[in-house]
Amino acid sequence: MKTWFVTGASKGLGLTMVKKLLTTGYNVAATTRNLKELRRAVGEASGFLPLAVDLVDENSVGKAIDETIKKFGSIDVIANNAGYGLAGSLEELSDAEARANFDVNVFGSLNVIRKAMPYLRKQGSGHIFNIASVGGFTGAFPGFGIYCATKFAMHGFSESLAAEVKQFGINVTIVSPGYFRTNFLEKDSLQVPKHEISDYKSVRESQALHQNNINGKQQGDPEKAIDVIIKVAEAGKPLTHLFLGSDAYNFAAQKIDAVTKDMEEVRTLATSTDF
Template structure:
């Protein structure tokens, strides 16, 4: 683990930076003296005070617009000359049973959470590869650990993000560029209050009522500041992990899900192994 030396400030590009975790990440970076490009679909003047001066560049950006993403990265490079840390934090949450989703609603979830992050990665990578350094941080979710009732499409978007990111991490490693997927638990942001809802089907009324009962029992979320402190520790590391869990609940859940999957795989081992027996390619002899 290392801490940047005095005067060795870095430049961050953070999406979804006007509120919630994204804003906490931006403030934490600015408070340590770094430069920040804070991008968001709705960026307001009051989202940041004026004390950061020319170390802060705010941009209005819809990450689903690929051309706009490339233009925003170009503006960041023109302003600061380099990027060191890229945080793909922009995201939305759609809640509903899988059967309830319209095609438009399902595609919208993927457009932001998967393709938005992909466009940012494509835009920044030429700059990071040229410098043979940099760290991309993908803000994933507890929903990437498993699917849960009413979060199917949100989980699908985060599963897809992690599948893409795991491959990307291996593709960019030879260029000295690092990638980490961060899987946060609950934080006091507006993710839940701003999420969209499907039109409910009567057939799922009892399941929805049970979910509401469970949610009413409450989960205690944490301050975004704690996630920001963890992120600073992450980007200061000389050997950052491919994945980082944030929070005791998500940590315990990750191990619980992994153990249950391993028990199932072991129980079906005989069937799995019996399904493989190498033979020559069809049409060949010998």
């Protein structure tokens, strides 16, 4: 029986993933900052190991990985799902607010990878799913620059990781969801600037649109999203990019078209730089 290690498991896609995996018969080690909330949400289940983990603390992460190996004997699939949204223009967000978002969304995932890799290398197998966002492929979302930057970072290190660990029989997949109907846009998941600047009307409009109009009306079904991830894991084939949702496909296509257009616009000039 394979074992999944899932971060950010107490709500959103993470909670949906944990419940579905347990129902399917997998062992699941699930991390959270609030153990009571996670246990209440999941209930009693065979093969379930809830873990209180501070993802920005390497020692806390390492202990959780060790506990998982001790209980289940291996880790077969990792889902780096933990993260939170941050709205606000680049000028509005303080250094502390920006760094905190990177600490969780980027460095928390890197801590998990760093601590899990020795086990995965030794067993010569494994699959790492880094749950990014379509906002990590296209940053054309006013007021979400720092959040997009964290997800762009995840795309970048995941592509490098995929090339690094291929020799060990380990697959790496970047998951880029569009809008899914979770609590991601709720107040406890989407943070806003402590000091807003009134001049940024487009940012306020985008922020209000996400909080008041998009929230609760997202077209993506979380259950179906997790079904896709599980099927990709079970297929066992290398797949570096996994865009989820018709909207994600549209956003990605628009970005690819825009990049292609810009490249062609100056191809002759821009390729005249070789010796």
